[in-house]
Amino acid sequence: MASIDTMLGLIGKLESPYITVHQERCALVRNRHADCLRCAESCASGCISYDGEVLTVSPEKCIGCGTCATVCPTCALEAHHPSDAALTAAARASLAANEGAAYLGCGELLERARGRYDEEKIARVECLGRVDESLLADLAVEGAREVVLIHGDCERCDHGRGRACAEAVVETAEKLLEIWGAPMTVRFSGKLPASAKRAADYDSGRRAVLAEGAALAARAGVVVAETAVTEALGDASNADAEGALVVDARDVGRYLKVMDDGTLPHFIPDRRERLLDSLAALGEPEDVMVDTRLWGHVVIDTDACASCQMCAVFCPTGALAKFTDADGTFGVEHRPSDCVKCRSCEAICPEHAIEISEEVFAVDLLGGVTDRYVMRPRAVQHDTPHTIWHKAQTMMKTDQVYER
Numbered sequence: 001m002a003s004i005d006t007m008l009g010l011i012g013k014l015e016s017p018y019i020t021v022h023q024e025r026c027a028l029v030r031n032r033h034a035d036c037l038r039c040a041e042s043c044a045s046g047c048i049s050y051d052g053e054v055l056t057v058s059p060e061k062c063i064g065c066g067t068c069a070t071v072c073p074t075c076a077l078e079a080h081h082p083s084d085a086a087l088t089a090a091a092r093a094s095l096a097a098n099e100g101a102a103y104l105g106c107g108e109l110l111e112r113a114r115g116r117y118d119e120e121k122i123a124r125v126e127c128l129g130r131v132d133e134s135l136l137a138d139l140a141v142e143g144a145r146e147v148v149l150i151h152g153d154c155e156r157c158d159h160g161r162g163r164a165c166a167e168a169v170v171e172t173a174e175k176l177l178e179i180w181g182a183p184m185t186v187r188f189s190g191k192l193p194a195s196a197k198r199a200a201d202y203d204s205g206r207r208a209v210l211a212e213g214a215a216l217a218a219r220a221g222v223v224v225a226e227t228a229v230t231e232a233l234g235d236a237s238n239a240d241a242e243g244a245l246v247v248d249a250r251d252v253g254r255y256l257k258v259m260d261d262g263t264l265p266h267f268i269p270d271r272r273e274r275l276l277d278s279l280a281a282l283g284e285p286e287d288v289m290v291d292t293r294l295w296g297h298v299v300i301d302t303d304a305c306a307s308c309q310m311c312a313v314f315c316p317t318g319a320l321a322k323f324t325d326a327d328g329t330f331g332v333e334h335r336p337s338d339c340v341k342c343r344s345c346e347a348i349c350p351e352h353a354i355e356i357s358e359e360v361f362a363v364d365l366l367g368g369v370t371d372r373y374v375m376r377p378r379a380v381q382h383d384t385p386h387t388i389w390h391k392a393q394t395m396m397k398t399d400q401v402y403e404r
């Protein structure tokens with residue numbers, strides 16, 4: 001597994017006009033033993049890869065498809081090609097232009113069809129792996145009866161791994177739409193809709209594509225990406241002579257300085273908030289359990305638990321949070337609606353007392369319900385000035401802890 005030094009040094013290289021990297025959110029930056037790298041497993045361009053031993057980031061290969069941002073549980077990677085706001089606007093425009101249907105098309109197909117379709121009627125993404133559940137739920141709230149994801153030849157496409165991501169997103173969205181009683185359907189199609197055809201420009205558009213050559217057209221997105229990334233790296237003040245990004249130890253301390261209660265900083269990813277807002281706007285869900293790629297339900301074996309509360313320390317969203325009552329009762333509370341199923345708590349627990357259930361109650365997602373796990377007093381008190389624990393706590397509240 002990649003170490004914290006490796007992940008910090010490498011993940012920063014992804015920063016470009018296409019991708020913003022929030023290093024402090026990455027599960028592996030927060031805990032080097034976290035079991036993640038979903039970005040490397042799903043990267044559609046080979047930009048992030050992991051062969052079981054070595055993690056490699058090749059920013060020049062990034063096409064800005066945003067698939068990594070879709071699979072990242074903590075939204076440590078944020079896509080800008082287009083941004084979520086721009087893509088939502090384009091999808092809503094497609095919905096308005098197509099009377100109840102929204103079309104989202106992949107760049108590979110749309111590039112081949114350039115000039116032959118009305119660009120306002122189809123929102124473009126480089127790869128369908130860019131589409132996430134919050135976008136689909138937003139379209140349901142906007143009254144879409146159908147969303148069509150238009151793909152090219154995924155099996156032959158150099159970026160075909162994004163298709164599996166898109167299928168996982170559609171599966172999740174379909175479950176949520178059914179539970180919330182929304183009548184919208186989502187389907188894939190390999191064809192552009194006839195309603196989007198630009199009759200007047202058809203012949204000239206076709207001639208233009210033939211003149212450019214299909215190979216040149218297909219490569220256009222990659223050339224743009226390389227240029228943009230090279231410019232970004234060239235401007236980076238923290239690039240060394242070879243162009244590799246150097247991470248200042250003090251930056252790491254800044255990213256990960258521990259808060260007063262001893263936990264790492266928390267955040268709720270924007271996409272999750274938007275998705276929950278859209279689901280709330282759709283109304284009340286059925287009172288059923290839902291199993292999706294998005295949320296988890298933490299179950300703690302309190303007999304095995306050693307009361308260290310490290311799960312709450314590393315939880316990125318605060319879905320697991322410490323509590324102490326006036327009578328001294330203490331433990332952690334779990335809020336499934338804030339859980340992003342990153343599995344950081346499971347990975348950090350020294351007693352293997354945590355399991356993540358894949359199922360959550362749909363009503364709990366909107367109700368903000370919490371579960372309480374009361375812990376037994378620790379056999380050894382850690383908060384006295386002469387213990388290693390106290391020393392480490394003091395160091396972690398300064399920048400010293402990550403100095404090299």
Ligand code: SF4
Nearest residue numbers: 026027036037039072
């Ligand atoms: S998917 Fe996100 S959290 Fe997981 S390793 Fe990649 S950047 Fe970090």
Ligand code: SF4
Nearest residue numbers: 315339340342343345
């Ligand atoms: S409760 Fe566990 S799985 Fe859920 S967000 Fe927190 S650390 Fe990740």
